[in-house]
Amino acid sequence: MKPAPPPVIRVDAAAWRGxxxxxxxxxxxxxxxxxxxxxxxxxxxxxxSPLDLEDFAVGFSLSEGIINHVDEITDFETVVVDDGIECRMTLLPEKREALGARRRHIAGPLGCGLCGLDSLAQAARASPKVQAAATMTAAAIADAVSRMARLQVLNNETRAVHGAAFFNPARNDLLLREDIGRHNALDKLTGAVARRGDPPGAGAVLLTSRLSLDLIQKTAVFGAGILVAISVPTARAVREAAQAGITLVAVARDDGFEVFTHPGRVIFGAQSDVA
Structure with a gap:
């Protein structure tokens, strides 16, 4: 079997600096x-990115509603072929039949999160309502964002990939996945959390990318009640997060962050409400 390509390649470039x-x-x-x-x-x-591909395949399957639980995949293998890598999964018979009724082919570039939809109505589908009760202190959110940056091994080497992390405040644990695509990174994280068996509602999702509608939809399917990102959300993302019951925390930087929806899950402390 052919080996998978490495996630990082070094090349020479002619630079003009100073x-x-x-x-x-x-x-x-x-x-x-x-x-x-x-x-x-x-x-x-x-x-x-050619790493953590089982997490990617499982997370994509969950996000797309192909499966509801990781155990509905009965077999998995990655096979390197001439044109790329195949993530080959075998489904339970009932899931196989359901998939046959809705099968479509998606050709998705790395920047697109809604590729292959059959209609505008599918893009506008309502996200599931998130019932997660977990809360986080403002200090814990800021600390998790800071720790996430230090854990991004691939991005620290290349400065060119996105990260998605799951923070469990009860365990002070941070699980992270990286990819060239922000949607791929979140799918990889979804798969990693599912395979580890963590309850999504017990923690928060952290993203290094901008927040658009599709990332809210994926987070709602995942089931996390708190979503944190370093960039500014779109207006549609804010409306979707409000409808889905997600606490949307964005513009998370060294000096703080902004909460756009459902702020009750964020504990600011006694002094922070004073203008």
Whole structure:
């Protein structure tokens, strides 16, 4: 079997910095075509970083509603082929039949989170209502965001990939996955959490990317009640988070953050309510 390509490739580049020309070595993240297949039939093809692909396949399957639980995948293997990597899954018979009724082929570039939808109505579908009761202090959120940056091994080397993390405040535990695509990173995290058996409602999702509608929808399906991102959300993302019952925390930087929806899950402390 062919080996999977490495996630980072070093290349030489001619640099012009400070009025001077020199040759430098640059670490670049690799991207490969990853096919998501069920019972040897391709359902989706996405460009992704070639690591944590079982997490990616499981998380994608959960986000897309192909499965409701990781045990509904009875077999999994990754196979490196000439044009990329296939994530081959075998489903329980009842899930296989349900998939046959809705099968479509998705060809998704790394920046697109709603590729392959059949209609505008599918893009506007309502997110499930999140019932998670977990709360977090403002200090814990700030600390988790800071820790996440330090754990991004791939991004610290290349400065070119997104990260998604799950923070469990009860255990002070941070589980992180990375990918060139922000949607892929969240799918990988969803799969990693599901495979580890953590309850999504017990913690928060942290993202290094901007917040758009599709990321709110994925988080709602995942079941986390708190979503934190370092960038500004779209207006549609804020409306979707409000409807889905998600506490949307954004613009999370070194000096603090902003809470756009359902602030009751964030404990600010006695002094923070004073203007």
């Amino acid at each position: 009025g001077q020309h020199k040759t430098i070595s640059r670490a670049l993240p690799e991207e490969v075509a990853v096919a998501i297949t069920y019972d040897r039939a391709t359902f989706a093809v996405m460009m992704a």
